[in-house]
Amino acid sequence: MSIDVLLKEFQEVSEHPYKVLSQYKAEGKKVIGVLPYYAPEELVIAAGMVPMGIWGSNKKTIALAKEYCATFYCTIAQLALEMLLDGTMDQLDGIITPTICDTLRPMSQNIRVAMGDKLPCIFLAHPQYRRPAFGMQFTVDQYTNVKKELEKIAGAEITDEALRGAIKTMNASRAARREFVKLAGQHPEAVSAVLRSAVLRSAWFMEKAEHTAKLQQLNAELAALPASNWKGKKVLTSGIICDNPKLLQIFDDNGIAIAADDVAQESRLIRVDAAETGDPMMALAQMYADQDYDVLLFDEKSSENRRADYVVKQVKESGAQGLILFMQQFCDPEEMEYPYLKKALDAAGIPHVKLGVDQQMRDFGQASTAIQAFADVL
Amino acid sequence: MAKAVSPGVQALRKVVDDVYADARKAKAEGKLVGWSSSKFPCELAEAFDLNVMYPENQAAGIAANRDGEIMCQAAEDLGYDNDICGYARISLAYAAGKRASRKFDPETLEYIIDPKSGKPLKDADGKVVIDPETGKPKKDPKTMQPYTVLDDIYEIEALPETTEKERAYKNFRREAIKPYRQMRMPQPDFVLCCNNICNCMTKWYENIARMRNIPLIMIDIPYNNTVEVHDTNVAYVRAQFDAAIKQLEEITGKKFDEKKFEQACANANRTAQAWLRVCDYLQYKPAPYSGFDLFNHMADVVTARGKVAAAEAFELLEKDLAEQVKTGATTTPFPEQYRVMFEGIPCWPKLPNLFKPLKANGVNVTAVVYAPAFGFVYDDLDGMCRAYYKAPNSVCIEQGVDWREGICRANKVDGVLVHYNRSCKPWSGYMAEMQRRFTADLGVPCAGFDGDQADPRNFNEAQYETRVQGLVEAMEANKAAKEAAAK
Structure with a gap:
């Protein structure tokens, strides 16, 4: 299949997750909603079910969720609740609610209350001490709770063998996505910013094995392309999410390519893999322990500026000329890390621009002006 | 006075x-x-x-x-x-x-007074003195303050101090930083x-x-x-x-030092228990003090609960309160007509504004969530872990509701005033559902208002007053209905 055909297929999924969900349900599969961040999708797959990421919506408007939260909350979380309330998610068989940020903490309660007997809500609290033995143990304990709840929904036990298989599936998915990010950065003429996002976003909705197989085809096609002669600019994107096609169209209209990203929905969560041998629960805990350089995670060496230094390194290695930060409104972990990110970028002479975004944005005039002006200085 | x-x-x-x-x-x-x-x-x-x-x-x-x-x-x-x-x-x-500092003239090293600051000047009869020229109240010069400006201690420390003048300036700039602790x-x-x-x-x-x-x-x-x-x-x-x-x-x-640790644990428990008993005095009708005072005493449980002096001070306050309830005395500066729980951290920059409509309507705050929130009481190390696991924003909604409904019942509240605090996402994040539960479980009206614990720009006084008014009307109606039913 040609690159364009494959990209269109990913785009179709990315634009219509409801259709995908309905299709899986029609096939008799059970589907588990997975809220951000760091929920072990491996456990869902090992239970023979389909994990489906929930990252808000670029099309919905907050209405019913107002019954539960004030306005000053991240729209990703508010719109997730909205879709649970307005029937969009009625076909789900369960939902995992991690609680690693201050919005997700109370939101886990709102979702559980709002869903009542309608939908099993699986609570998940990650430790901030990820690496010491006691932290690893806590992760295993929490994942064991999640596992038990998933087993109840699946009606079958999750065996170690199935879990190792699921780890392989997820490792392959992450590897293919990482490879794609690299290739898309090298061949922006073949993969627009809009379609790059569609490929990565669709990974949250499709069955992982199916997505990986298609992505490996796409990667092979991209790898076979002659070296790119890109005349436009290249940037690194950073933030929680930037998957709005209208926003990304501004990149394409202005000849700005995404060389790589430090975006939670795209690369932040797929940087590391789990061991495919040994105790699979421990392997999942170790994978979480290996996560790093994320605004949501505690840094034991907090007096250093490791995350920002890492992002600077990413910019340099990817060949990006600057960084565009999509600051998700009301996301305090991201906001809290901004001054030190700015400091490191300034020290390295890397230009950047910070754009405030949320999923209720419909008018991108201001963003367009800012992105164009930024591209001009690169 | x-x-x-x-x-x-x-x-x-x-x-x-x-x-x-x-x-x-x-x-x-x-x-x-x-x-x-x-x-x-x-x-x-x-x-x-x-x-x-x-x-x-x-x-x-x-x-x-x-x-x-x-x-x-x-x-x-x-x-x-x-x-x-x-x-x-x-x-x-x-x-x-x-640092917030006081503006001064770098040449004369004299503070520059803000003419808008200060309280009205009062005469011997306690009447406000009117300036005949402007027709407005005269300011009491003793209460007038310099303009507030921002300074930076690291900038100050980097200043030269070779000449007498430089040294004097540097010292004055150090001293100009607002003097409160x-x-x-x-x-x-x-x-x-x-x-x-x-x-x-x-x-x-x-x-x-x-x-x-x-x-x-x-x-x-x-x-x-x-x-x-x-x-x-x-x-x-x-x-x-x-x-x-x-x-x-x-x-x-x-x-x-294990001994010191054990002593600190004993002190912390003693403080927490005394704190809880002080909080419990709000159960009396009329309450011997306003719950707003608890917000001030919180400083002690926050900064000194592991010290014996804090435990002793709360025990002393407890004695004062015991005397007060004997005579039915109260430090609340108005007759208590309604009793409410104040939910959330207060808007510190706007305390007088928070208090004003409550006072005007005879609404006393007789329950605050901080009472159980700082009651860290435990027997052993595992108990200590469990105690610290139970902070206001680390507990599930059922625990949160249970705490609040417990103090609402014990402290006999007629309504709940909920601060949707822009600064505190985890706290405000499930208040809407809690409000529904308070009304369903306790039969009391609730009113919410938008504010902030520290940034005055996020508080809307007009909205607050309207919401308090609404709450008072609902409590009034509730009271009337109860009285009618009793007849």
């Missing part, structure tokens, strides 16, 4: 004054001074005789002294978004060296963070550690979805206590 203050209240004020004074003295003597989140297990630091200060208490004080906005703005100028918690912004600006808190040598209150705390303290290049001791309390605290959660926290002790040993070069 100043309001008469009971011996207990005086003792409580001294305890907090001493905490700040001791820390300043320790810093001057070259000893280590730390900053700690309010619900970090203070018992650990007490075991090492460490002087510890509390940025949340400090930020509340700075906000109450009307410097919240200038400090929040200073943090925003450093790149911290205005969506971030106001306490965190104030604290981060402070950690960066920013929260604006004179020493910079930290280490930070103690416990994120049982919120995750914002984690990032806030990481930022301080980075800014000042100092060690951070972290106790991580993940959010809990059940009323009970499971053994696995306890084990996780216990292991962290051990790790924290090791870190403190490294920082101080001292061995962990």
